Amino acid sequence: MTILYRNRRPTIQTTAPYKNVQERVEMIFNNTSLLIVSLHRFLDIWLPPLITKNPRQNPQAMIVVAVILALVAFVWYRYPQNAIGTRPRPDLKGPQGYPLIGNLFEVLGQGHRILENLLNDWQTYGPGCSITIPFGGRLISVNTPEQLAHILKSNFDNYVKGRFIHEISHEVLGHGIFNADGEKWRYQRKVASHIFTASAFKGLISDVINDEIANLLLILKSYSESGEAFNISDLFFRMTLDIFAKISVSQEFHCLTSYKSSDHPALARAIEEAAYTSDLRTRNPFWKITELLTGKNKDIKKWVTDINTWAYGIIAKRRKQLDDCKEERKDLLSLFMAYRDENDRPLSDEELRDIIFNFILAGRDTTAQASTWLIHHILKNPETITPLHEEISRLPTPTYESQGAHVYVNALILESLRLEPVLPKSVKTAIHDDILPGGVLVQAGDKICYSAYVMGRLAEIWGEDVLRFRPERWIDSEGKLKRESAFKYPVFNAGPRICLGQAFATFELVVFISRIFEAFDVKRAVDVQKEEDVRYAESLTHPMVGGLWVRVVSRKVYVADFILDLIFTIILRNHCIHVYPIVHMALISTHLLLLPRSGTLTQVAIYSPVKVDQEQVLNLAKLVLAQAILPKSFQICTGSKSYLFTRMEWSWQLRGHEVQYEEIKIECENWKWKIHVKDTSY
Ligand code: HEM
Structure with a gap:
């Protein structure tokens, strides 16, 4: 970490x-x-x-x-x-x-x-x-x-994380899924798989990621105005921690919004330090002595106590809210609290703490590092930018369900992770003697080290151009995404312990990359960090030494459907409708010049989960639209009522095209909102 x-x-x-x-x-x-x-x-x-x-x-x-x-x-x-x-x-x-x-x-x-x-x-x-x-x-x-198929699948039960991993990480991870083995692991895997496939979980992550990327784009916009160089991996680390705090327990850590202040939220620091120390232990066989002599063991105890006080506090509060029937949230904690096994047993406080904390750690560094390396590779291979822009402008904003349609972005992600896997090496311990394919004898207690980094750089697996960054290797002749066996590409692990967050992580990465490159031209800040200086730091994961330093320039393409996105956001966030207009108005006026979207949006449907005051929504929509660059006329219908708005004639440049919308129509039927945009420019 x-x-x-x-x-x-x-x-x-x-x-x-x-x-x-x-x-x-x-x-x-x-x-x-x-x-x-x-x-x-x-x-x-x-x-x-x-x-x-x-x-x-x-x-x-x-x-x-x-x-x-x-x-x-x-x-x-x-x-x-x-x-x-x-x-x-x-x-x-x-x-x-x-x-x-x-x-x-x-x-x-x-x-x-x-x-x-x-x-x-x-x-x-x-x-x-x-x-x-x-x-x-x-x-x-x-x-x-x-060999990988043998240890990770055929003879799975013989290869465990074992005492070595457990000792290093149990203070921080407890009995969580990452360091559990045997029946304990099986139980946690079952519970977590159940939650990860629930549609409530998918809805939750889409909302949170879209909110956070909006915050990130605002920060990038201010850097584009000042022309200052900045460390984009710092922003990614902040953003992914914020995302996980929200997804796990609906808490705001404000790591991203406090990016300019030197104060880092205390709890975020405790989480980072605790994770970092576990990481150091994997590289120092004498860590027990070292920690004793340097007094680090006391620091760890303090960080873990802070984390536990925070986690158990949240769990207790949530249980009380549940008892008072006030609980309406659908974060990971609520989903796990609602879980019952076949004997109708709920999860204990300790189990909940371990699960939540394991997820925060699983999802945070991995996606932040993957985003950093991906941007590095895009900048190092400028021929990737045109196809990337072409795909972004052709397709609507990715959703959890539609992320696979972004074939080129997905290929970039897979290729970047092939060369720079964020969990580059893993270790398992053999319980009994065994013989690996190829005849290698493993004795009980031996450790097996497999490395996605090594495998991603072997010509016998990937061909002679193995060291070339070539996203096309992931696209087949029909333009579809090619999948490789996880035993050949163990970036997300393979077999029964394959990463549970793969779809989630890919969605995050697709959103980050498409939204950032849609809005900005990103350039390496060579006066601060040269391309040849980029390298990884020694770690359990795969951080970049000193982060990645870039500058951004706004692509200055006007926005049409981004405004509509905002209206949706406002409508969906209707429980906050009294609070949000002003905030969102500010967002709109700043984003308007900033966020390019394709002009091809034709229909979007939204489902409003809670009953809202329609009058209020309409007033808000009016306000939003009044600020925006508007079509000649548009109509909003809600239930029985219908409103018609007209404005002066308009048009704008969208990547060299004159774009004109004839009509925007917003309909609402049984709380299902539809926005129709009739585009007359093609
Ligand atoms: C680019 C991003 C990611 C990569 C490359 C990645 C890769 C991996 C790898 C290699 C493992 C196996 C680790 C081991 O056995 O020690 C793993 C396990 C796991 N990952 Fe991910 N991961 C990513 C993101 C995520 C995210 C975002 C989440 C959660 C939301 C997540 C949840 C998990 C869980 C729960 C496991 C444990 C599975 C088990 O032991 O049964 N991962 N991941």
Whole structure:
């Protein structure tokens, strides 16, 4: 997981982010200081008497020397190239290790090259490539689709997250789906799958994502006016945390809207820090000692206490509202609270806390990082921009259901994730001995490491142009999206533990990219960050060092149906109708010049969930439309009443086309609203 990058110019472009450096220095300092202290004691106190006194007169010294020599011989014999706690495996290949410490230096010292090293090792040694780490055991690389199908599906029960992952993350994730195994995992998966397929869930995410993207576009607009360079990944991290806080518990974190202030919401900080520390633990076999020596263990306890106080507080409040029959929300918490298993058992407070927190972490960094890499690839491959614009202007705004129609945007996402998967490597532990396809023997307790990053860069899987960013590889001859087997493309994992949020994440990414590139030309801020300086930071996930620095220029195409979108939003948000007009009026006047949409909207249907005061809606619509660039005349009908509005003749430029709408008609029947726009320009 990653810390939130501030919108500050990266002072050290080619090194890890500040936080990483600090943590790394702490880690190295603590590990080496332990070593130095022991060495010093040995050299200072034990060695001089041993070598200065005559051994014959000093039988204890002889015993000590003999014991040391015996120990060295034993270690050399037992751990010739492998780490303590592992057995020699001459049948396996891999980079040379050292007695006792195995390949520790590679793991500790490789930093931002960790994934390249995994790739090189695989390309050099192939299947059966392995390394050993003290107290971490033996890690065997598995990167063929057949081997992956074996461990993630055919022999699924033999490969678990295990104690290693549980120890690292249980303080933060509790018994959530990410670190659960066996029956505990099966139960959580069943509950979560049930919620993720519910239509209430899909409606909820569409509303929240559309709201948040509007906030993001406003911020981009202010950057387009000032011409300032900014870190777009910082905005993505803020936005995805806001989205998840709303979706999970209907809370506003305001991370995005507070983007210019140095204050970061305290709870958001606790969540980030707790997640970041779990991440650090995966890279430091001595994390327990390090945290004890640096006092970090106390910090984690405090962050987790803050998170728990917040989570249990919300759950208690929600239970009370349910008892008082005041609960109307449909966020994840409510959906999970309403869940009953086959014995009619509801979820406990602890289960609810773990579920909610696991989802916040699952969905936040992943989509923020995926959006960042995707923009980087689009900017690096400018030939992608024309087809992207063409598709955006041809299709209406994506919805959860229609996102698949955006074939080119989907292909861009898949291609970007192939080269930069946001969960680049995963580890499982074998419970029993097993033989992998290809004949590699796995012994009980061995760890299996498979890497979507490595697999996405293998010519034997993707062909000779594997390193080229080519979205077309995802589009078939009929212009439809091509799907690949998840065992060949394990970016969202594969088998029974495949990512539950894949459709959700893809929807988010399709909306982010199409709305941003529709409204702005995005350029890399080369004076702040050159293309060749972009690289990933060492992490469990796949953050970009220092974030991605860009400038944006408004595409200045006038909006027609965006105004209608706003009317829908207002109507749908009718419970807030008294509050929203002014806010939305402001939004409209700023967005009007900003948000281009295609001129082809012909009909949209909306379902109003709650009974609204029609008079109010109409007044509001009138207000909105009066501010907008309007057609000559339009009609609004609600139930039995019908209103006709006329305005002066109008027309506007839409990407070089003169666009004229003859008529806009808004109808309402049984609370089903329809807006007809008759476009006469074609
Ligand atoms: C680009 C975005 C995403 C990518 C690439 C991604 C990828 C993955 C991967 C590789 C795993 C397996 C992790 C493991 O076994 O340790 C996973 C699991 C999971 N993901 Fe995602 N994810 C993304 C976004 C999301 C979102 C937005 C959500 C939630 C709304 C989500 C929910 C989950 C859940 C619940 C699991 C656990 C499944 C299980 O263990 O049964 N993911 N994801």
